[in-house]
Amino acid sequence: MDGLRERIEALPGMPELLGALDGLPPVYVVGGAVRDLLRGAQPLDLDVAVEGDAPEAARALAGRLGGEVVEHDRFGTATVTGLPLELNLATTRRESYAAPGALPDVEPAGLAEDLGRRDFTFNAMAVGLSGPDAGVLHDPHGGRADLDAGLVRVLHDQSFIDDPTRLLRAVRYAARLGAELEPHTDDLARAAIAAGAPATVSGKRVRDELIDLLAEHEAPTALKSMRTLQLDRALHPALEADPERASSVMLAAGETGADPVLAALAVLIGGDPAALGSWLDGLALSRDERDRVARAAVSGPGLAGVLFTEMPSSELYDLLRREPPEALALALASGAPGEPVLRYIADLAGARLAVTGDDLIAAGVRPSPALGRALEETLRRKLDGQVSGRDEELALALELARGAPG
Ligand code: ATP
Numbered sequence: 466m467d468g469l470r471e472r473i474e475a476l477p478g479m480p481e482l483l484g485a486l487d488g489l490p491p492v493y494v495v496g497g498a499v500r501d502l503l504r505g506a507q508p509l510d511l512d513v514a515v516e517g518d519a520p521e522a523a524r525a526l527a528g529r530l531g532g533e534v535v536e537h538d539r540f541g542t543a544t545v546t547g548l549p550l551e552l553n554l555a556t557t558r559r560e561s562y563a564a565p566g567a568l569p570d571v572e573p574a575g576l577a578e579d580l581g582r583r584d585f586t587f588n589a590m591a592v593g594l595s596g597p598d599a600g601v602l603h604d605p606h607g608g609r610a611d612l613d614a615g616l617v618r619v620l621h622d623q624s625f626i627d628d629p630t631r632l633l634r635a636v637r638y639a640a641r642l643g644a645e646l647e648p649h650t651d652d653l654a655r656a657a658i659a660a661g662a663p664a665t666v667s668g669k670r671v672r673d674e675l676i677d678l679l680a681e682h683e684a685p686t687a688l689k690s691m692r693t694l695q696l697d698r699a700l701h702p703a704l705e706a707d708p709e710r711a712s713s714v715m716l717a718a719g720e721t722g723a724d725p726v727l728a729a730l731a732v733l734i735g736g737d738p739a740a741l742g743s744w745l746d747g748l749a750l751s752r753d754e755r756d757r758v759a760r761a762a763v764s765g766p767g768l769a770g771v772l773f774t775e776m777p778s779s780e781l782y783d784l785l786r787r788e789p790p791e792a793l794a795l796a797l798a799s800g801a802p803g804e805p806v807l808r809y810i811a812d813l814a815g816a817r818l819a820v821t822g823d824d825l826i827a828a829g830v831r832p833s834p835a836l837g838r839a840l841e842e843t844l845r846r847k848l849d850g851q852v853s854g855r856d857e858e859l860a861l862a863l864e865l866a867r868g869a870p871g
Pocket residue numbers: 495496497498512582583584585588589628630631
């Protein structure tokens with residue numbers, strides 16, 4: 466089968482794995498790994514479907530191959546670590562959706578049904594690993610042909626209604642694979658969006674898919690499709706997928722040390738950060754991540770109007786010291802000149818005085834807010850090159866703290 470068997474056998478640790486399957490129920494490589502192998506890409510971990518008890522198979526394999534088993538509660542899944550390739554084992558299952566957008570109810574079933582529950586044809590393929598089935602491609606939905614033709618195709622008409630996160634997955638894969646939505650799938654996507662399906666999904670599920678989408682190298686292309694389909698507006702009326710701005714901010718993130726995904730999220734909510742505050746809360750990011758996104762969206766664009774080339778370092782420091790790197794990336798993407806931002810990052814962000822409050826107290830200054838202000842002003846003057854070295858800093862800080870004319 467076009468070298469598929471050889472490619473599977475060439476995966477790290479595969480000969481040992483194939484030799485350890487004796488007596489176990491039939492197992493298959495499934496999902497993204499099959500897609501990637503057919504494209505000639507190397508998977509980093511393997512999703513393995515077991516037509517039987519996956520945790521039991523995981524324990525047997527770990528025993529035979531010398532790995533560790535981590536069992537997950539949901540859906541009878543287990544991971545075997547400590548092998549050349551991490552194995553994620555799952556019992557083959559069928560799924561049904563009690564309510565659109567909710568997580569599915571699952572029960573064990575054969576491989577055919579397990580493939581039939583999946584999102585797109587190119588993710589609904591399996592390669593057998595057991596006995597004579599080793600290396601055989603199972604492709605009941607024409608995934609290989611769609612992969613070759615560059616088409617994202619759902620398996621049935623209800624797919625996007627059952628699970629609207631597949632809309633985000635569709636544009637993500639299309640961007641990554643240089644593919645497009647097959648015309649009927651495109652119609653179904655538009656219909657699901659027009660029917661408001663994306664609003665039925667929990668914030669956390671949206672977050673997981675959106676983060677994966679924004680982490681793609683081709684994220685701007687995916688955002689462009691989101692905008693064309695009006696998938697952004699369907700997630701929240703104030704959400705704006707702006708591929709050009711996202712592309713600039715992702716480039717700028719590399720210069721400011723920002724997390725490109727958080728910076729791109731800030732762009733998404735940038736049209737109306739106030740209206741999108743509770744939507745952002747619903748994504749349940751960590752507190753720190755949420756604050757960086759919100760702050761960047763609010764202050765990043767405004768910074769572009771107040772930063773100027775060769776502005777005094779003390780002023781620059783005051784403007785940027787409380788801003789996360791994502792805000793600096795947004796400022797650059799909004800047209801801020803590079804010079805002050807890069808100078809801040811290189812020279813100012815980590816600037817410290819050689820003297821501390823303890824030095825001033827040891828010299829007889831009483832602890833008070835004035836002491837803190839004196840140190841801050843000393844740092845500003847140091848940044849502007851008016852003092853240098855510990856002695857000058859100490860003399861100036863003492864003078865300022867004691868209220869002598871500065
Ligand atoms: P990636 O390279 O993006 O990680 P992947 O295919 O491994 O691709 P996962 O999100 O890890 O993606 O999902 C593994 C497999 O599970 C998919 O290939 C697909 O078959 C199935 N799958 C994942 N999410 C869904 C979903 N929302 N609906 C249906 N099937 C899904």
